[in-house]
Amino acid sequence: MNAASQRLLGLIRKEFLQVLRDPSSLAIAFAMPVFLLLLFGYGVSLDARHVPIGLVVEHVSPESRSFSAGFDYSDYFQAHYFRDLREARQALLSRKINAIVHLQADFERRLNGSEPAPIQVIVNGVDANTARLTSGYVQGVWEAWLNARAEWQGLTPVRAVQLEARVWYNSGLRSRNFLVPGLIAVIMTLIGALLTALVMAREWERGTMEALISTPVSVREVLLGKLIPYYLLGMGGMLLSIGMAVFLFQVPLVGSLWVLLLAGSLFLLAALGMGLLISIAAKNQFVAGQIAIVVTFLPAFILSGFIFNIDSMPWPVQLFTHLVAARYFVAILQTVFLAGDIWEVILPNALALLLMALAFLALALWRAPRRLE
């Protein structure tokens, strides 16, 4: 064994001892993924079920009853009846219901008239996304009722064109299937940056950097000595997350595990490299911590395509998302989990991750301290 590799082993051993002494690194790598995945997996859902909706039927008739029955029996709604619009408005304002469906007293009479009978729908627009989904569900109930009604009366269906929708890769539109793989990217971003963001700054702040520089180890060895232990910890966290996604949350893994692990390695190197760079540039744990929080969590959460669609963002912001490593990893994760090993998605994104990892590590090496100032 030559001196260089012995020095490296010594550094790695020192870093591992430090990890064991302050268990917060172990907590970052293993407890945080479990905690966050449980929270997300069970806590977050974009699928609205049992949306509370207020029905105001001014005059009860067979027609109005058959219409409102559609809401009673729908899984999407939980119907509450109100005597008049004023009461329903009060409920909408106090957020007891998300929408009001109002049938006026002359609904039955106007149904048989020449003009279409109006059905008033009022949604609370504050949460625009939920409002849009809710009015989509109301539209579904309305269409089903029109069809059923035409069938009873022996008429042809009134719609000229019928939409048949098929959803590929996730036919049940189960939001957990796309949220959990995306979440792995968010968690790995946090792990990667948090593990390394403070390590170099800590040496500066505690004064041990001077000791480190005066030893025969080279800058490359110092960085490798920081990188290797945290890479191993991070990959452990990654395996744990994939295991939970597949076995606990039953997200189908259509593609192959080794592609995931390889892409995960590249991503982790990019995240660790970013953390090291922050740590080297900041030299102060407070600044390093602030930067780490600012550049990791919110960008990975909002700019990665994990929840918000990148194609719909304005183009300058779309350009900006190319700087967020999580963006490439989210694309790979969602594809490998739900669609399989589709190389035309995996290869360009993996290449981007590789470039980012190399760039961050090279920058870290370049900015790393070689002498005391």
Next chain:
Amino acid sequence: MTSMWWRIQALLIKEFLSLLKDKKSRFVLIVPPLVQLFVLSYAATYDLNQLPIAIYNEDRGSAARDLIARFNGPPAFREVLRIERQAQIAEALDGKQVLMVLHIGQQFSRDLLSSRQPAAVQILLDGRDSNTAQIALGYARTVVSQFNSDWAHQHNQPGSPAELRVRAWFNPNLESRWFIVPGIVGLLTLVVTMTVAALSVAREREQGTFDQLLVTPLTPAEILIGKAIPGLIIGVVEASFSIFMVVVWFQVPLLGSLAALYIGIVLYVFSVIGAGLMISSLSVTQQQGLLGGFLVIVPGVILSGYATPIENMPELVQHLTLVNPLRYFLIIIRGVFLEGLGVADLVDQYWPLALIGLFCLSCAGLLFRKRMY
């Protein structure tokens, strides 16, 4: 009494100096949150804008062309690919070239003109991002239903006997930006003030200066006040500036009273700082403080109703959100901005914030003494 204020004042000066004397610390407290306000506000939207779609038209009729023109028009969809063969559908979706394929079969015009049965139109969606898929499906439904009603009108067919008239309160055009942007103020305030507070005591512990602080004439309550006030001021100033930008730059209407908003901001920042100081007094190193901050920030954002509605969460998790300050603040800021709420409407949101803050601060005060090592 006067000597107490004098002591606190001295501590305050020291705290502000340690936060702001360093150029890098000043920079991370001011610049990144503002950059994020801009980038994230533009990025975080559920409104589809120019979503890339492919069209596969096997029909030669003019009705099919009319329908395609309605899909292709701005703002929701943008045709990027014309498909000629069945096999190309899979290629386009697999490779993420498009998020949706509109398929009009050979029978379309014949079925439409015979009006014996509805003419079928197929829509294939990429379910890897099921939220976007669901929103896109909603847009597609609206396009088709508009086409149907125009078709019936033009061909003197009996139109639909009843029609939906949907109105959205508070946000008539259902712009999700109005909902998301005020929320970002809460997010950024959480991130900045939480890290300031979470690292404050931990830094003194790690550097050994906290013991010195404890042997000064300052009582734990005074130390607590001295540590809490700088964060409170920074948080309120940053929130004020963000709100100014939301109103002036993003033009979100501010309908309610500023007093109601400011009571909310002060109580919110107070409760976040309480939580941060509690974490800080539990941790011995800054890394532990940072990890603790993360373990509050991440679930705090996810379980706040910011990106996904609280009503969609399981009951147990909904109860958990009751201890989350951001949950209350989001209701306050959205209520004041969009619904024009005043102080009296928001009392139910104020007192939980005050309670959380008081509870956390008392815990922090108790822990100051206990954790001496």
